[in-house]
Amino acid sequence: MDLENLSEVLNYIGGERIPASSGKSLENYEPATGKILGSLPASDSKDVTLAVTAAKEAMNSWGNLSAEVRGFHLENLARGIEENLESLARAESIDNGKPISVSKSLDIPRAAANLRFFAGAARYQHEEAFRTRLPGDDLLNVTVSRPVGVAGCISPWNLPLYLFTWKIAPALAAGCTVVGKPSEVTPVTADLLARIAIDVGFPPGVLNIVHGTGPEAGSPIVGHEDIPAISFTGGTATGAAIGQQAAPTFKKTLLELGGKNPTIIFEDADIDSAVEGAFRAAYSNQGQICLCGSRILIHESIAEEITGRLQKRITEMVIGDPLVENTMMGALVSADHLSKVESCLQTARDEGGEILVGGERVSPEGRCKNGYFLTPALIRGLSHSATTNQEEIFGPVASVLTFKDEEEALQLANGVRYGLAASLWTQDVDRALRFSEKIEAGTVWVNCWMKRDLRTIFGGVKDSGVGREGGTDSLRFFQEPTNICVRFDTQS
Template sequence: MQQLQNYINGALVAPQSNQYIDNYEPATGKVYSLIPDSGEEDVNAAVAAAEAAFPSWSMTPIGERSKILMRIAALIEENLERLALAESIDNGKPVWLAKMVDIPRAASNFHFYATAIHHYATGAHAMTNQAINYTLRDAIGVVGCISPWNLPLYLFSWKIAPALAAGNCVVAKPSEVTPMTAYLLSELCIEAGLPKGVLNIVHGLGHSAGNAIVAHDNVKAISFTGGTQTGAHIAKIAAPKFKKLSLELGGKNPNIIFADCDYDKMLTTTMRSSFANQGQICLCGSRIFVERPIYERFKRDFVARVKQLNVGDPNKKDSKMGAVVSKAHQEKVLSYIQLAKEEGGVVLAGGEALEIEGRCKGGYFIAPTVIEGLEYNCRTNQEEIFGPVVTIMPFDTEEEVLKYANSVQYGLASTLWTTNVSRATKMAQQIHAGIVWVNCWLLRDLRTPFGGVKASGVGREGGFHALDFFTEPKNVCIEY
């Protein structure tokens, strides 16, 4: 059985404890590899390597840093099949989805920041006949990047690429649930010639390896994507140490559908925005609000399509949905379906675990689930489930649906369907969310900022905003 290794100071090394954690394939429920159970000693070694590498890397010309990141991007593209299969085995998603979305976007992240750093500009302000002020953007030093399990390589690279492009050295931890693509990235970085110590990847549990990264005095900034509760814990540790923080946290996103929408496009996209990656995307629309004149039509058509979704072996091309990420997560999602029933909800489709025959017998599968009849402020409609479960309910007025949409503690993303431009602009302004998609979903431009409001996090990622986060501004004033 394969034992994964940490990537520290340019080499693949065993954890200092020599202890490993079982890594399960969600589709089969079986252990298929072992990952390092790293702790404070491993993190200390990684930080020391990053500190040693920082003076040289931060002063490496932008063109040279860019070339190395471009080589990493090219290697990701060349290893598409291998990485997609690894992500599917780790995460449970269909292989075709990883090939189409996750791995290409990881390559795009490295490519974007490899080129963006060439065009990263700072401002200058002249004080007439007296002085000139200009701003420098310096690399911070050693930064910590901690990523989640739902989009393992995509979100891992989204943090690492801008940090490296800006001249920082990184100590990164992937989720212990989905470590394989991060391990393979280690191999690709060695092949690309990334100098030793510039990127260090430490595998392990959040309460040990993750905590050690966040608490380390010489890690100057933390970029974290994951659950809101974990984000709050990280903030408590980091705030007294005055670390820079970027926290991209949970979501309970509304999908608001008006009767004047492009119905066919809306229905097709809503299927995707509800159940892509088994609903395990922080941007999925898990609360669907439909204007009353088309509610019954929508319910009939949507439920019919959901019942036709093929849930099966992630290796098969006709599987539209795979397994959820773990047994514990399967149990969590199923517990929320039971809660919905107790709160008066009616299950219109799904609502149960699925037993897949053959290779995947014993895997963690859940039927895509649609529930109606719930109050907008019940627990099922307020708490993040993060699985293939959506609720649907009708509304009559804009004021009413805004109350529903904004009632949760989260504010990450939202989707709005209407052909009325005036309504779209007005509603977009009033929805409490960092992202509002109008007549589309998951249409991302890496040049734009990404992040949420309220309990969905602080800070912004994406575009030059990520480079802003991974640098410190320094004002220089020269008097004439």
């Protein structure tokens, strides 16, 4: 099995790696160098149909396997990932631009953990039963579940293998077969997963991977009449388009979308922990995580100290080659995305914001001199209604706002159209619980950020999504429940 050749990405359909049926391909760029890394299939509806056909043919045999046997196959995939951690981490950093230290410690281990977790969760999933005794009636209601069928799983570019496996693992564990589409911007590790699947003997047709753009490959997946469920993670605008396309056919949709998340620091917070937490929340993965805390809300009594210490942390960051172990911030994912983030910074200036530090292109010496690098930016002086404080940027850009009391902090925290996550920093337990219950967000962290237990729910409110993932919620999305009511004759 060759996991070192990253230049040729292929579709994975019916257990084989094949090019697009049209023979067309797209170029794939390495963010750190700006050079062409290789190619990927420019798939279209014909390729999606081939994948759906393979998935349908495998559906009966896969869906009828016991949870234990399906779990065995998922654990084989997880083991293949773990045994090739170094190669996968290197490939992820080359393809995405993130530091290899992050790929090694987060992305690739979590990809394996996703598969292992849902392999186990499916084994312990149980049916519900209710006994009802009425005069002259003795009823037993049992809710049973079956796989929904072929599942469409579409994942983003920011955490490529991490989120691709987060989508496909519960679908496969629930007994569905899958047609998956990773982002065309970062296709490499999904292709390496296909090579691992072949190597470990994963059943052909159960997992199918179609590469290509959203309009040409993603839209046919969403619209296909034989795909009754779509799980998508990505931008809010794309999620809205998917919802509109899926609605007339009444197919199930699970949408995890954008965020404009607040980091809220109260006057009684542990300053050291709060500064480090706000820093990580704002700039991890080059700020390219939907959970990033891009709005830093600070109590006015400590705002100067927190802001100054954040500036210092930013200037200490090592920005450069993602393949160097001590690099703290790598390249943004593409030239287009770099331009978008720079445009957002100009908007901040135009609206009266002061960029305290960062926001400038960087040209590291050596092979990365033409890469897509940007210093992390910290902005203050903008009103809460400014575009920078209302719209998701998805880059290393954070804005500082101050508040005088809990009421104002809550107004600021909830005063956006998004509601994915929030983190708050306080040593007052009563305040933490009181405030957390009022925040309009799917996840609230107290004195931490991005800590996850895969048994718990994950998802957003408002424009941050529809539905919940995690634990049994993920499994249930890919299943259809039926209630069976049996009446017993208690008179005989």
